[in-house]
Amino acid sequence: MSRDLVALVVRRTHRLPVPGRESGREPGGAGQGAVQARQFDAALMSVGFKLSGELLARLSALPGPQVAEVAEAGLAAVRELVGDHVRHNAYFVDFPRNVPDTAEFWFDLLVEALRAGRSAADLDDGSGIDLLALPGYGTYRHDHEDLLSAHDELVAGAGDRVTVLHPGDGLEREVEALYLALAGSTTPLGEEGLRDLAVLARHCADGPQPAAIPVRENRATVNAARLQAGSGLLADTVTDVLRTACALFDGDVTLAAPTRFGPLPRPARRVLLAALDEVVAAAPGKLADVLRHRERFKRLGERLHPHEYPRWPHAARVFAVARGEQRVRSLDGRVDELLAAGEPGTAADLLAAAAPGKLLRAFDRLLRAAATAPERAAVLAAAERALPAASGRLLLSLREHLENRGSRESRERTGGERRVFVNRDARSHVTDDLRPPLPAAGRERLAAALDAETARRLPADPPPLLVDPEILDVALPLSGNASAAGIGVLPRGSVQPVRGELLRFFVYWKQHERTTDFDLSALMLDESYGNPTWLSYTRLGSVAGEHSGDIVEAPDGASEFINLRLSKVSGRYIVPQVNVFAGEGFQEVEESFFGWMLREEEQRGLPFEPRTVRTKSELRGSGRVALPLVFERRDDGEWYARWLHVHLRGAPDANRVETNRVTVADLLRAGLRRQHLTVRHLVALMTANGARLLPRNGPAPDGPVTYLGLARPDGLPEGSRVITPENLHELIPA
Structure with a gap:
């Protein structure tokens, strides 16, 4: 069994390939591998995973050596998925206990250097003492075994994460099914998705191929x-x-x-x-x-x-x-000529016939260029003619765009006169929104047409819908760069509740060639995005929490943590960020990821406990400051996480939370007001299209259903369709 392929299947589907099911038959010899299966289940539970009842039964029916092989590959896959494949150490061995006051910490290091025989002249380079260059600063002063002995064992809590693994077919059938799903996706894949597709495509080159690759x-x-x-x-x-x-x-x-x-x-x-x-x-x-x-x-x-x-x-x-040896006239050039001549309706007609998708992407520009009612009507009519030829992703993207193009009065009321751009590399840019508003009637007319066309593409006689309410506020994955690889990661704009008292962020990185220093920080802002406070290597502690200490190099990998007691946070927003202080960027290091954990005070445990990890997100982007998400306390006092997946350009070196807080506040002020199209929108179209919505806590369904949720539950009827964040792209109509 190829461990790499098993890891790929587990990571993308949360299904474990079961040997012996390549032809759809069940393995025989019940009970042969029961002991090994239960041991595998216990090992999984230590990292926050568990076998479903059906998977446990199927593995128990296999020979013991076969179960051991599956367990080895499966356990390695889930440990990497949650970030437990590396050792996480902390600069302060007792973290979050006994973290010193910042000034006291620097003073102690200075005294230690002087006691070791260094003079003040040795430490002063002419411009003052470089505190970051003091002996003992920024490198681990204890090993991982010392960290283990300094902490009590984690006490299991009712809120600990449990991710269930479900049974798959044989490895070849699982790989083939995953290949067909990714290759035939109606939405672009991210960087990791394209890498996975390349691996699967090479493996499946001689097998079945998707009917279409849009x-x-x-x-x-x-x-x-x-x-x-x-x-x-x-x-x-x-x-x-x-x-x-x-x-x-x-x-x-x-x-x-x-x-x-x-x-x-x-x-x-x-x-x-x-x-x-x-x-x-x-x-x-x-x-x-x-x-x-x-x-x-x-x-x-x-x-x-x-x-x-x-x-x-x-x-x-x-x-x-x-080479310029043969001249051709581009469609874009012809459209620009028509717009310059004041003929947006004619330009729209040309695009509707030659490039319907390009027309819809240019709709905002064309409608703004239309100065008269007949011209606006012509542009709208052309756009409506183009809808049937456009992809479902483009329909939904334009629908989301229109949702954010309200009147100038509504934008002024919400303070939305700023505009956020995010490119393919997740680099963000904020600027003034100087576009005039779209005419309300035209905007509403096209929005209704987009909804009607999207609904037309949904199944005509769908099975009943069973919906977990927590997936309703998950944003639709309309762009390949709107998310990141990992576990518990949701597309940009998604909102999820945060339930727990202790919120702990972590970052891990391993440098590739050059000495590299990543810094984890948390910026806290009030409801006006002002009155900033923060935790970072320059401010190790506050009433609300603690920083684990600065690590300045990572040849063997390094981790930093921030611990926050949510009830003690006085601000409205918490913005975790990872700054590249020196060395390699996020796309250059050998590995880097960010995540957050939830636990209660009495649970104790190590700084990193995989059972408490809610999300682990790969850090990949061209900027030098990463902003994975923001935590917001709403008027009811409850905290919610909103995914950002953006990077700031930052400086080449020495990026710090103190120097980028104004830019971060500006980004939040503009970005948090943006409306994202969510699963709720498609569920409304499905029910309007005739799909029956089953009560969440009602009787068990007696036939196949379409289940939408954050995780697949046990006990769904045979033939049910399951949509979770791992395959949310399948919800987007073709």
């Missing part, structure tokens, strides 16, 4: 595996072929960053050129797409040598356009 980045990833397996490409644009070439060199298939192309073997060159030739021969107008990525096509042409293959003359035209 997302271009997914298609390129699959195409790279097909090419390496000797199959043809799935391409209907020249950009599809360019993305495939990027995938072959492990480059960026989103085309947001350049890819360095290397030499290509002749068979690969022939496949790529044949695909380009076929696309252009069928639709010469698609040569205009070359203009958007002219430099990349030039670089690709240098590797494909199209002049050596005269049998594909249409492919050669692609590179002639890229």
Whole structure:
């Protein structure tokens, strides 16, 4: 059994492949592996996981050695999923007890240095004493065994996380099903999702393929595996072929960053050129797409040598356009000319016929350009004609956009005259919103049309709905960069309740080549996003909590923690952040992740306890300051977490909570007012479309249901469809 593939399946589905079920048959020999299965279950419970009753029974029916093999792979997978695959140490061995006052801590280090024979002149570099350079600062002064002995064992609590693992089919069938689901996804995958798809595509290149691959980045990833397996490409644009070439060199298939192309073997060159030739021969107008990525096509042409293959003359035209030897007129250029001439209705008609998706993306601009009622009516009519040809993700994205384009008066009432942009790398930018408001009638008319078109694509005779209320405020995953890999991680804009007294953040990082210092901080703000207080390496303690101490290098990995008593926090917002103080960024380190735990005072335990981890989120982004989420206390006194998944550019070095607090406050002021489309929206459309909503605590359903929840429950009828955050993208209609 491939441990890597098992880990991939467990991480993405919370299902454990069961040997012997490859053909759908149940394993025989009941009771042979019962002892090993119960031992496996006990080991899982120590890290906050548990076997479902059905999975425990199925494993018990396997031979003991087989259960042991499954247990080894499964336990390794869940430990990595929750962040327990590494050792978490803390600078202060007793944390959160006995954390010293900040000034007292620095003074003690200074005294210790002087007692060790260092003079004041040795410590002063001419500009003062660098406290961060004092001997003993920023490196562990005890090992992990010392940490273990300094803490009492964790007392189990009723609120501890229990994540249930459910039974899967044999590994090959699970891998195939996961491949088909990811490749056929109606929404873009994030960075980790594309890596997983690449692994699965190579493994499944000779097996069944999805009926359609609507997302271009997914298609390129699959195409790279097909090419390496000797199959043809799935391409209907020249950009599809360019993305495939990027995938072959492990480059960026989103085309947001350049890819360095290397030499290509002749068979690969022939496949790529044949695909380009076929696309252009069928639709010469698609040569205009070359203009958007002219430099990349030039670089690709240098590797494909199209002049050596005269049998594909249409492919050669692609590179002639890229070099400027052949002129083509782009659709964007024609639209710009019409807008400059004051003809937005004609521009909308052109887009509706040639590129319906592009029309919907440009709808806001076109409607604002329409100065008269007839022009506005023409733009709206063109947009309505374009709806049936657009993807479900685009329909919902535009619907969310309209939700946030209210009148100027409503924006002024909410203070929403600031606008937040988040790019593919999760880098955020806040600016003034200078756009004039959209006409209310036009906005409402298109919103109703979008809802009607989305509802039309939902199942006509759906099974009853069984809905966990806590998934209703989870944002729909309309963008691949709207989330991060991990456990308990929700898409940007999702809101979830926080139930517990002790809230503990943690960050772990391991440097790759250079000495790297990440700093965990927590900024606390009032209802006006002012009156800041914080916990960081410069302020180790307050009435509300403690910082575990600063670690300044991580050759073998390092952790930092912040402990907060929610009842003692005086502010309205808590903003955990990870600052790159020095060294490698989030995309350069060998590994880095952030998470938070919940527990009660009497539970004790180590600084890191996997059973209390609510979320563990990978840190990947191009900025130097990471803001995974914000905690908000509402008027009823209850705390809620809202996922941000954004990065600030920050400074090259020495990023600190004190220096970025104004930027963070500005981001929150604009970002928290943004409305996100959530599962609640689709549930409302489903019920309006005829789906019956079952009572949450009613009698057990007597037939298949569609279950929506944060985790899959036991006991659902055979044939039920289950939607959880792990496969929430499947809820988005095609």
